Amino acid sequence: MPELPEVEAFGKYFDKTSLNKKIENVEVKNPEILQNIDADDLKEKLEGQKFQFTKRYGKNLFAHLNNDFWLILHFGMTGKLKYFQKKDEGPSYDRILINFEDNGALAFVDPRKFGKVNLTDNMENFIKEKKLGHDALEVDLKTFKELLEKRKGAIKTVLMNQHVLAGVGNIYSDEILFQTCIHPKTGTNKLKEDKIEDIFNIMESVLKTAIDRNIKHRSLPNSFIIPHRVKNGRCPNSDVKLKTIKVSGRTAYYCPECQKELF
């Protein structure tokens, strides 16, 4: 599932392929992924316009149009972007196709259709309406501490809660907790202040490393848990077999040796 680093990479891809080109027409192949707009309205707002720049917030990618609207892409479980030349065969599972005047086309590809597409003329209002928390790379330490100190739930649940912190999901919360040696079910209010600071610092370094590697199509360091998050995967530190546990309906991977339960 695309989380903050993957969406950041999609933004770079969008910038590289799809800015400053006149949109000739838009094909909405699966209108059910449209959230706050219908297909005709989306076509009307996009056709004849150009995308000027993109911004990422949490797991959302905002693409600004020269009529001051923003197209907002949320990639759900399996969403991604594919740019191609119209003369070539397009990708499968293209839910929305944006055809440019220059013979290129950008497809919003999403096999499982959990992605969402919105349009807004006010990015801040959209973020407020969706009750999105602070972006995980923009939040400062003081705010981060305040956000966590009010929470009683499992730390993994809190990190994944988009209303608290936007951008971190199942995979990267596993990584952050692995690198801070915290069991995913640890009650957030049981964590001491220095542990919260650890989480904050590791979160930033994990997300930045992942952004760097995603954009360069390189895999993550072997010392991360993510490359070992597979059946029979072993901890890169202790060589102990990783365990899985359900937290908020998601499967967490953790090392029972390095991430002891606190309770």
Ligand SMILES: [Zn+2]
């Ligand atoms: Zn270990």
